[in-house]
Amino acid sequence: MSESERLDPKKGRELLEGLWKEICSNENIKEIRFIKNDELIIKIRSILNGKTKSYKYALLTQVLAKALDTSINALALQKQAKVETGKPFDARSFCRKAVVPFEKDFMGGILGSSEDPYVSKPLRNAMVSLDLLDHIKNKKGWKDLYEILSVVQNKNDREFTENVLKQILLELCRSYLELRKDSNALFVRGKTVTVNDLLGVISDFLSEPSEGARLQVIVYALIKTLNKRVHAFKEIRTSKSTVSDEFAGKYSDIECFDEDGNLELGIAVTEYLDSRKLREELDKAHRKNVKRLIVVTWNLPEFKKSKFVPLLDKYEQKGLRVTIEDVSHMVSFITTFFNNEIRADFIEEVGSSLKELGYIDHFKRWVEILRKRKLVEG
Template structure:
């Protein structure tokens, strides 16, 4: 771990917008053969909490752009208030100065059009107010880093910490599109164990979506019942995207089958929402694919039965069950094909590069 006090970064060019300054620092970081990695910062950049990753980079960039800002402030509040000194609006700053850069870099920081909308970032300061219960050590680490930045109040130190963020992101960025070593043969049991290990790590549902999309592509290839499979981005609202599911299947350019992917139990509200979207999209077949075992719910079963009479079929399957059935009927050649499809889905669109690296490592350890 490099001592941040030993780093002497260049002074930021005050003529550049924060977005352009970020772009400049990013290019400089990518050009370095061995950029300095700070273990503390790296642990936050690699964590699964999208809000933390965005907040770390946004607060540092905002502080670098204007050192009168408080690095721990996350709401502007009342400008006339006695406590308003240094307060600013990181949410708007992030949307205009950070999100465009993230889009340009292939979502290296994670996909989120409005990262500050989540509860832990909806308070006046990061070190006061609502205390997040989940991932508390990570949030405490974020606060500790920003407290030191605020206490030092030194542009050179702030830039050093921002460069540490970019250095960690650069390592992930270089592996955004990576080759996966798919075996020529693999048993059904080995495939099931591989997928189970992959889904065991929390990912906000992204890994489950990737696996299900790959399974639907396998069905399409092996049985010819679908022409095209599309998967939504993990943080993209179904309603905003006008999509009836996380994974949708087309036949003759007509949407015929929708899959809602859940890494938790399916609720009655989930079913009601899916039915509404299916009706608006004229889809009659909706599958809930869940990563966990679903408990018996009489209200859901009654709802499914009543909707059948109205023209919408609702199905529920565990992902493991779905995988075993599909890859058994399709036979041995379908299993390497399925594994290849998982890799293609990961390289095509993923919010966090660590999911790709995890899949790569699991394949290598077969």
């Protein structure tokens, strides 16, 4: 039997779907377990609850592949990997065809909603190996991944491998059910949501590092909520903060288009703004012929904002109209004109946008903050 027959993505999806439905429908889902090794379960949970999304995909993909074909090496990431036992395989292709569509159809994006997870730097290596540890950013996660896959590979037992796969799906199903619970909790109707409430929630949310993701979503949700009332733009687009504008084919982080598909407004979002960063954003907007640009940042004092005026004047003479705004001031100004219902819409729009972009961990944190401030029910 050829590798393509054994690692048929369709069979992989069928196996995942069957196990997923069986596990998620189990009434004792909080108590059941499929492997006895407590240390292995701890490592599995550490990866699935961690921040490195590529490791989550790799854990599920590598174990799934091994469950389908015990002759492969679970540590191999590429066909050219030099393995001592078993066969190497193209994990990237298998993941893209089996795991990615399954996540989209059944798992609500809890792995991270990536279209091509193995393009991530750690997974571009030939195999999962501790020899690479010095070049890996998340060393603990990589070690955990290596140790789990090593146990699976060394045992080389189909039943054991399938039980590890079931344990992974069990942990994911628990997270998925919590996600559904959080999604149902995002209803603040009937509660009073003041501007100060919003500013407090946003401050709590943005005080934790997110590589710009949380700030971008706050601004994106704010513009979408406002646009539903004023209908200034036909379409508002954005993509993940980790995807470069050039790769995504964007002019700026958030783009607003008119009825004819023309770019009306570009919004650049950055957690920290200095003259160098501002010049980069202005140069990029000018090169791409953006006429109107808002640069939104976080915790920008007025005295610092005033220092940018000469630079802004220079670009305005080139035909680029620019506004610099601190997100707190922006939210405060806009939402002052919102009634309670629209402020509730904004809160829900943030949650929806976080899920839309695959920021599941940030979504969970958003709900936690809302619960803490008693702005959600459920």
